[in-house]
Amino acid sequence: MTITALTADVLVVGFGKGGKTAAHVLADAGKRVVLIERSENMYGGTCPNIGCVPTKMLVHYSGAKRLADDAQEYFARSTAGVRALTAAFRAGNFEALDGKDTATVLTGTASFVDPHTVAVGEGDDRITVTAPTILVNTGSEPVLPAIPGLAASPHLVTSTELTKTSNLPERLVVLGGGYQGLEFAAIYRHFGTHVTVLEAADRLLPREDEDIAEAVAEILRGDGVTIVTGAKVTEVRDNGATSTVVYEKDGEPQSVEASAVLPATGRRAVTAGLRLDAAGVRTTPGGAIEVDEYLRTSQPDIYALGDVNGGEQFTYISLDDARIVLDQLLGRGKRTTTDRRAVPHTLFVTPPLATVGLTETQARAQGRNIKVAREKVADIIAMPRAYTVEETRGVMKFIVDADTDLILGAALLSIDAQEVINTVALAMRHNITATELRDAIYTHPSTTEAFNEVFDKVVSA
Numbered sequence: 285m286t287i288t289a290l291t292a293d294v295l296v297v298g299f300g301k302g303g304k305t306a307a308h309v310l311a312d313a314g315k316r317v318v319l320i321e322r323s324e325n326m327y328g329g330t331c332p333n334i335g336c337v338p339t340k341m342l343v344h345y346s347g348a349k350r351l352a353d354d355a356q357e358y359f360a361r362s363t364a365g366v367r368a369l370t371a372a373f374r375a376g377n378f379e380a381l382d383g384k385d386t387a388t389v390l391t392g393t394a395s396f397v398d399p400h401t402v403a404v405g406e407g408d409d410r411i412t413v414t415a416p417t418i419l420v421n422t423g424s425e426p427v428l429p430a431i432p433g434l435a436a437s438p439h440l441v442t443s444t445e446l447t448k449t450s451n452l453p454e455r456l457v458v459l460g461g462g463y464q465g466l467e468f469a470a471i472y473r474h475f476g477t478h479v480t481v482l483e484a485a486d487r488l489l490p491r492e493d494e495d496i497a498e499a500v501a502e503i504l505r506g507d508g509v510t511i512v513t514g515a516k517v518t519e520v521r522d523n524g525a526t527s528t529v530v531y532e533k534d535g536e537p538q539s540v541e542a543s544a545v546l547p548a549t550g551r552r553a554v555t556a557g558l559r560l561d562a563a564g565v566r567t568t569p570g571g572a573i574e575v576d577e578y579l580r581t582s583q584p585d586i587y588a589l590g591d592v593n594g595g596e597q598f599t600y601i602s603l604d605d606a607r608i609v610l611d612q613l614l615g616r617g618k619r620t621t622t623d624r625r626a627v628p629h630t631l632f633v634t635p636p637l638a639t640v641g642l643t644e645t646q647a648r649a650q651g652r653n654i655k656v657a658r659e660k661v662a663d664i665i666a667m668p669r670a671y672t673v674e675e676t677r678g679v680m681k682f683i684v685d686a687d688t689d690l691i692l693g694a695a696l697l698s699i700d701a702q703e704v705i706n707t708v709a710l711a712m713r714h715n716i717t718a719t720e721l722r723d724a725i726y727t728h729p730s731t732t733e734a735f736n737e738v739f740d741k742v743v744s745a
């Protein structure tokens with residue numbers, strides 16, 4: 285048996301955002317980098333292949349569908365567009381890294397041999413890579429809830445399949461009303477599918493204020509999505525062309541027919557098969573790789589970046605993880621996860637919900653002296669943009685410290701919210717006050733100019 289043994293300065297396992305970003309910077313700094321990715325369909329990782337990029341392109345396509353469009357044909361064209369874009373991004377990701385003199389991309393599933401060595405492949409194809417520093421960036425995968433009949437259901441679909449199929453399902457049942465569940469519910473409803481969301485909790489988006497979660501639910505319901513909260517799914521029964529999803533609501537048995545069932549009940553770290561025990565890398569009880577604030581694992585020369593380290597599951601967090609690790613490897617070693625402040629999030633329903641900082645509920649629970657500024661988008665006179673693009677649904681809400689005038693949090697359910705929230709987050713990080721945001725000059729017509737008005741609309745103090 286021939287085993288190829290490679291050496292590198294830095295080995296990266298997984299082609300996610302953090303790993304590839306670090307790989308580029310390290311290779312450009314003259315380090316010899318090897319990156320191992322298990323699938324040729326995943327160069328670039330989850331986000332450009334099966335996550336953010338395809339779903340946001342589907343948000344765009346589904347929103348542009350006209351009544352006259354044939355639903356099936358339009359959907360097939362849309363997912364073909366997604367496949368073309370993701371293929372281009374995938375190829376670009378591979379070439380940009382593998383094309384560097386100091387970097388090599390290997391394709392195969394990696395597993396640890398010892399704290400400095402990883403093996404890929406079997407038999408004659410087996411390659412080992414040894415490096416003094418290893419970055420693990422293997423991402424996360426969906427959790428399949430233990431519901432009788434679900435795993436074996438011929439109508440079970442994954443989020444990946446839903447971004448690639450050419451067949452628009454007639455009836456989609458989504459299990460879970462979190463980020464993934466609500467985005468797919470909105471997308472598929474706009475394409476013309478009958479959509480039901482079954483959420484186990486008493487209400488949608490339990491981390492958000494009740495008025496904001498209700499405003500989101502109202503918009504989705506208005507678009508025709510059926511939302512059932514407090515739903516305990518007990519069984520999925522196959523009926524040939526469809527499945528029956530059985531659930532309990534208020535102790536009463538109910539059911540809904542599905543031609544596709546999407547579990548969107550959370551994602552867990554991908555560590556199975558990595559043989560972390562061979563490297564002496566510890567995991568948390570939830571299965572993520574245990575890290576400190578510098579993203580060092582229990583083995584000081586092995587770092588874990590992105591979803592696999594159990595942090596927040598967002599692409600920009602994985603990117604920030606790369607900054608922390610690069611500061612360890614090339615910089616002053618000071619940057620940590622505790623430096624993060626005012627990290628924004630966007631749920632890409634239509635219009636999007638973007639949030640940052642504290643909710644009103646959290647601020648009150650902390651005993652803060654707060655003012656709440658809140659206004660419906662349709663009522664914001666200073667923001668005609670909503671009317672010019674005919675999307676006046678939603679609400680803007682800001683939580684302001686009544687003593688310091690600093691912004692503590694915001695929830696923007698509005699057109700352009702995914703952009704505007706970044707300005708709010710920046711203001712929070714740099715202690716720009718609500719009055720300063722209110723009195724600033726903004727372009728017109730824009731969504732940001734709503735600040736001129738909403739910061740004056742204090743509804744409670």
Ligand SMILES: Cc1cc2nc3c(=O)[nH]c(=O)nc-3n(C[C@H](O)[C@H](O)[C@H](O)COP(=O)(O)OP(=O)(O)OC[C@H]3O[C@@H](n4cnc5c(N)ncnc54)[C@H](O)[C@@H]3O)c2cc1C
Pocket residue numbers: 297298299300301302303320321322323326327328329330331334335336337339340392393394395421422423424443464554557558589590591592596597598599600602632
């Ligand atoms: C449908 C969906 C929509 C999303 N939308 C957004 C969004 O709009 N905005 C946002 O910020 N986030 C979004 N997310 C979350 C975001 O995609 C993830 O948080 C992010 O991609 C995680 O990146 P990562 O760096 O942890 O690794 P990943 O990008 O997940 O990459 C890990 C890579 O490691 C590979 N791998 C795994 N095991 C091995 C092994 N043993 N050997 C070799 N390779 C291996 C995998 O094949 C994969 O390519 C979405 C997620 C999903 C599923």
Ligand SMILES: NC(=O)c1ccc[n+]([C@@H]2O[C@H](COP(=O)([O-])OP(=O)(O)OC[C@H]3O[C@@H](n4cnc5c(N)ncnc54)[C@H](O)[C@@H]3O)[C@@H](O)[C@H]2O)c1
Pocket residue numbers: 429459460461462463464465467482483484485489515517548549550551596597598630631632
């Ligand atoms: N726009 C974005 O940034 C974006 C989009 C999609 C996903 N993501 C990331 O991916 C992660 C995973 O997304 P997700 O939506 O799968 O997880 P999530 O944790 O956001 O939501 C899961 C939901 O499923 C519910 N649930 C759990 N078990 C259930 C059951 N048996 N029946 C019914 N409901 C059940 C939970 O109460 C929760 O509301 C997100 O947390 C986010 O970090 C981000």
